[in-house]
Amino acid sequence: MNIDVVQTVIYSGMLGAIALSLVDVATREKQKTTTFLAGLLLLLMVNVLGELFLYSGAYQYAPGLVGAQLPIRMLLGPALYLYAYACMSPNKAPSQRTYLIALTGPLLAILPMLPFVLGLSSEQKLALADPLTRDPDHYKLALFMCVGTMLVFIVFTGIYLVATLKLHHRHCKQLMDRFSSIERQSMGWFRVVLILWGIAWFMYSVEYVMVFMGWRWFGTGVVLPLFEAVVLVAFAHLALKQSVLDESEKGKPQANDTRATMLSEQRMAQIAAKLEKVMLEDHMFMEEELSLNKLSNAIGISENHISETLSQHLQMNFFHFVNSYRIELAKTLLLTTGKLVSTIAYEVGFNSKSTFNTAFKKQTGLTPSAFKKQQKSTSNEKILN
Template structure:
């Protein structure tokens, strides 16, 4: 076994261990919302794939060669479970309701079923045919062998297309989810799922290296790189996936509400114009609600609550949350996130200009719960950092 082959085996063993550990932790974890169940599917499929990679390190032993060959065939459909499982997990994290799998979700598993059928034909073929297709065997290219070979190639291409489609879908989902977060929360730290974006970037890099290797033989060093990326990817998902809470879960609540039709809340990801076109609110209604919101800010300084959400604001002004959201987006012209942060920044400006309080203290006094979010929002609103604004204000005094 060469040096890089040994490192590949070590990486596969590490990825298998991480996946197995994650499966055990997920199996013991209370999951009333069903969000983490797709992760069990993902890690189970990946653990099997990594186990096959470890078996491939012992082809010189007849027993392992036969076992590895059978396991390799069975693992092919497992690849087709990874992307759908990841998608269902992210969908659960970004949904506003507790979702159950429906009949329409069966479409996500069609590639897996097709792959399982094709690989079953190969698995139950004579050993000589299996060895000729995926091993070192030799023989005439019969119609049966050509057919199965073409099916396996088709599955590989289908897997590549599947991954690309789901990557695009995941990026779109997260983008719309972040937009929706700003309609609901004044602070989005810990909810933005930045780690998933970095994981997708790593996945894309891995695919760009792996796909050509299916058709072109590269050096062992280049073939080793995807193994390293894969370990990092599994580590990312094992660590962050287990600790990430659903973005829309209510503070202090143990469960998300259940959708009445058990379907995804797509309205949460629509544009404002589409969302409110059937609303019963009139212009007078939105003006009245806007005055209530302004009073809550001016008189009660509700924006100073670091945990303020759309639901809490709606409860304070005794108006339904969707009507408050419509008023903010349609009448006032700002998302909840931007509206509350504008009030916080207006509150922070005189503190920066007329006091010697530290920027960190002013950050928390103004309702922000992190220095980074304060700096980002302040610069977006004023074009200056809080420190630069303080220096500018004091120089004018």
């Protein structure tokens, strides 16, 4: 039996990781997010089983099943999108049209498979595994199936990965309209893993076709499976670690993005003055979990009116509005105290040093440490002059 030991070990490890993740999901409370995560993990399991079927040599006992996982693999992109939708979208459920469009991938993948699946017997398929026994015409059918399904996979999955990235971007934007701290809700890890998975799947598809055509490189069959395994384990770990967001923690599309300004300039100026007063005098920006709803209740002005004032009059969202006050106070503390940067970050309202550093650099062009060093250097130069 022809067994690829390295790939068998790698895919067996991936299978074990998925199985453990599914056990974890099964013990959790049934919710929309966990249901879609379980569905995605099951599809990944089918995909990995399909690879094990080939590399472990099991295909020799059931050659008719070769390639059976290829149409199911087309559902990985839609499954990632639906999982992201369940985690991030304020809407209750995807439309039926969303599910129907997702099914077009497997249907398109079946088309280039038909000549191979229906045109060859089990013995003819087995003969293709050995260059000495394969029939050139039959091998062309196999190559057509391989290239055709991989092209469909790259295009179809690529469309869904882009759509998922856009969904995540929209989610973050909506969060920034309502919250001053978005680290937990924004699922920043998801975007990174999504891009890595896109790279892994694209390179896997290219290598899959290359191997079929007899082209190999020194990392064939090792580097990409290992990379895919690392991404899968990282995704499973972070997805299981991610807390489920309730509807109040998700962003909501703001009506003023699509409608004309409803408030007069005078009214927005009044609201802006009230916002400035509550920030400077009451220091509300120092609350770590300050939200648009809390601010609305504090000053007695509706969320929509505050949002409209921020976007139309002050030209910023809630996130940047609140953090601008935090950074101004942080600048003062950096120059007048000997406190650590991390201490100042938490003191002014940020709930992580990394978020503080990012926001500080975006507003000032410098990291907190570089800002402090530059200001001291400037002061010393003035003294010497």
